[in-house]
Structure formats: structure tokens, C-alpha cells
Amino acid sequence: MKIYPYKRLNRPIALRVTSVSLRLPDGTRDPLDISAFSTQQQTVALGVAGDAWVSARIGLSATLPPGSTAADAPWSDVRVLAVLSDGETNVRTSARLRQSAPESKDWIGDIDVLRDDHVGRASLEVYAVATVDDVAGRSIAETDTPWVVDAMANEPLRGLALDIQQVDFRKSSREWLRPYADAPWIVDASGRVPTVYVNSAVEGLAELLGSRSGGIENKVHELLVTQMATDVWTAVFHSAVGDLEIEPDGSPVFPTDWQGEVLREMLPYVVPDVHVEEALRTVHRRRTGDAGWVELQTRIHFAAIRRAEVTKSLAGILRGLVQMNQGTES
Incomplete structure (x- = not known):
């Protein structure tokens, strides 16, 4: 404040x-x-x-x-x-x-x-x-x-906008992706909007992410999307706090692009019960100071889980699996 x-x-x-x-x-x-x-x-x-x-x-x-x-x-x-x-x-x-x-x-x-x-x-x-x-x-x-x-969106949505691209990491023209050939996806938060590169070389991954066929495949699809969303929120938060402009007095400046949106979404869960500007100062002090940054990682992970609505999605997936099992037994 x-x-x-x-x-x-x-x-x-x-x-x-x-x-x-x-x-x-x-x-x-x-x-x-x-x-x-x-x-x-x-x-x-x-x-x-x-x-x-x-x-x-x-x-x-x-x-x-x-x-x-x-x-x-x-x-x-x-x-x-x-x-x-x-x-x-x-x-x-x-x-x-x-x-x-x-x-x-x-x-x-x-x-x-x-x-x-x-x-x-x-x-x-x-x-x-x-x-x-x-x-x-x-x-x-x-x-x-x-x-x-x-200036580019055709729908007035405030949420985090993502660019999702399917790329074979082993053969990609983006050489920096090649060392991650064993990863199912990688988040790049350095551009105008965050980009999720999905590794098309992982057999069956692209099909599952695009699945809308119902059954067990659809539940696996939902689980993958939830995990990806958690990874995205974690990555973009770290990118946002790592690229802050700093005032002469050492205070961080709230970004005005997507990074600012990410911080406003996640900071209430990372540092609860304070104004977002004070929360940002707290995170910046811990990240650049001698102590407190490691302890804050649990809160950052929790904030990513909340923003990705993992609990809600997981509950729906589990209910669906139980219903499928009951239908099979009957």
C-alpha cells in the first residue's frame, strides 16, 4: 500500500x-x-x-x-x-x-x-x-x-492468451528445442504472448490433446490439459517476476502487458491478504534477497494450481472414471 x-x-x-x-x-x-x-x-x-x-x-x-x-x-x-x-x-x-x-x-x-x-x-x-x-x-x-x-484479439477476454504450436522437437528449425526432445511440451514466455510448444514426436500426444471422442481418451485429454495449464501458469509467473522494471528507489513496477495480468491473477494466492502492489514488492524482495524465495515456491505452485483449476478438473475426471467403471460393472 x-x-x-x-x-x-x-x-x-x-x-x-x-x-x-x-x-x-x-x-x-x-x-x-x-x-x-x-x-x-x-x-x-x-x-x-x-x-x-x-x-x-x-x-x-x-x-x-x-x-x-x-x-x-x-x-x-x-x-x-x-x-x-x-x-x-x-x-x-x-x-x-x-x-x-x-x-x-x-x-x-x-x-x-x-x-x-x-x-x-x-x-x-x-x-x-x-x-x-x-x-x-x-x-x-x-x-x-x-x-x-x-490490438490483436477478436474477443474481449482478459485471461491469459496462449499460442500453442505442435513441433517435432528433434527436427525443429528452432535449435533451442532440440535438447528437450524427451519433454512432452515446453513453455516459452519470452515473446509477445506465451507459447506452448507441444512435442509432436511423443507418440499419441497430439491425438490425445485433440481428442473429443469421449471415453477414457477424453479423461486423459482433460488430465493432460490440466497439467499443461499448471506448467504454463508456473512458467509465466516466474518470467513475469524475473523481468520487472525497477524504480530508482528499488521498488518494482507493475508490468502493463500480459505479465501484469499474470501477476494480478496469481499474487493474491502467492502473498494473500495484502494489496497486489505490496505482494509484488514482497515477492521481489524475496527473489532478490538472501532468504525467503525457496519457501515461496510452495505458494507459487499453489497459485498455479488454483489458476489452472486443477482441483475442479480432477474432481470431474475422477467422477467420470467412477461412472465409467460402474457402467462397465453393470
Whole structure:
């Protein structure tokens, strides 16, 4: 939890996306329907038109917490800014929102997203800044969870996006895969999105992963997918905490791409009962310090199990096997 040496609002800003439109190469604008963004997922998907767009305009509505416009508030000159940050391209875009009516807590406006500036996911947040104690530009409130703006996705899904490729590790043109010829799959978390390479040289593996035929094969398929998901969550978490930007004071900076999404999903299980920013600082201290990192591996494994929903999947698999056995005996 951050400590501020001045008074602030004690609740976060509520942010909503109200509209999305694309500007096409011929200069026309194509309004997208509401399926392009999800309030529940807090995600905008701009990939419905592929690469055939030049820019997107996202309509926004932000509601400040109670007390933001009170006559006796300890601040003045309140301004509300929308900020779009892309950790992969290091592009940061801001837009000033306007008050919908005098004394209203609602602020509206839009922010433009240039297609050439983004190759994946960006983070959209809103900040309220004001003059406090005669110091201008101090943050008095912000969104607690950023929206995700995905330049390539055609569905507004916040969850971790994966690229799954089937490759014969022994013969792959990717020479780095060849030493892992005995592994059924390998997770590569170094790219724009994490990639799972499935070893097609393992006899029957590809068929099982693609099985939807029912029976025992389907149960084995579910078990393999659950194990793979656990491995993926573990790998991407370690990749995320191992590639953090660090402030001059030594504090880690929350990533704004898929790595940030992974951390927000897993940190509540790794370091429970604290804000995610404090949890990230705790993990960073243990990873770079003299002690505590080894002990944290059990929590990381537990977090991966929770995110992969292993218990739920395993219970369903076991129930299915029991029913199959009972049917065979009868």
C-alpha cells in the first residue's frame, strides 16, 4: 500500500468503456458493436478487423469517488486523465477527460489508439490529479484495476492468451528445442504472448490433446490439459517476476502487458491478504534477497494450481472414471 504525504480520496475511480470505433485506411470510421468490449472482463478487443485499421477511438466514462467535488475538499483544479501504456512498445498516450456537468462526479471523453504503436496488450487507467497543499499535479485517486486494450484479439477476454504450436522437437528449425526432445511440451514466455510448444514426436500426444471422442481418451485429454495449464501458469509467473522494471528507489513496477495480468491473477494466492502492489514488492524482495524465495515456491505452485483449476478438473475426471467403471460393472 502506498503512503501519500497529503490527503486523497479513499476509493478508486470507476472506469467504463462506452464505445469503440476504428478508423480505416480510406479515412472512414467503423463503429464496433458492444461485443468488442466487456465491462465484466474490463477488456477491449480491437482485432476484429485484423490489421485493416489505422487507429481506434475508445469512448470513456469515469466516475470519481464521493467527495471529489465537495466545496470543502482539500484540493482544487481537479483534472481527470486517461492513460494508455504499452510495456512492450514503451508507448504512453494520455487524454484529458471533461466533466459531464458542473459539480458532477462523472467525467467523459475518449482516447485514440494508433495501430502502429501497439503489437499486443496495453493497459488503460484513469487518474484524478489536483492541486493539494499548493502543489499542482498531485494524484488524488486512480482506477484500482486497469482495463486491457488488445490490438490483436477478436474477443474481449482478459485471461491469459496462449499460442500453442505442435513441433517435432528433434527436427525443429528452432535449435533451442532440440535438447528437450524427451519433454512432452515446453513453455516459452519470452515473446509477445506465451507459447506452448507441444512435442509432436511423443507418440499419441497430439491425438490425445485433440481428442473429443469421449471415453477414457477424453479423461486423459482433460488430465493432460490440466497439467499443461499448471506448467504454463508456473512458467509465466516466474518470467513475469524475473523481468520487472525497477524504480530508482528499488521498488518494482507493475508490468502493463500480459505479465501484469499474470501477476494480478496469481499474487493474491502467492502473498494473500495484502494489496497486489505490496505482494509484488514482497515477492521481489524475496527473489532478490538472501532468504525467503525457496519457501515461496510452495505458494507459487499453489497459485498455479488454483489458476489452472486443477482441483475442479480432477474432481470431474475422477467422477467420470467412477461412472465409467460402474457402467462397465453393470
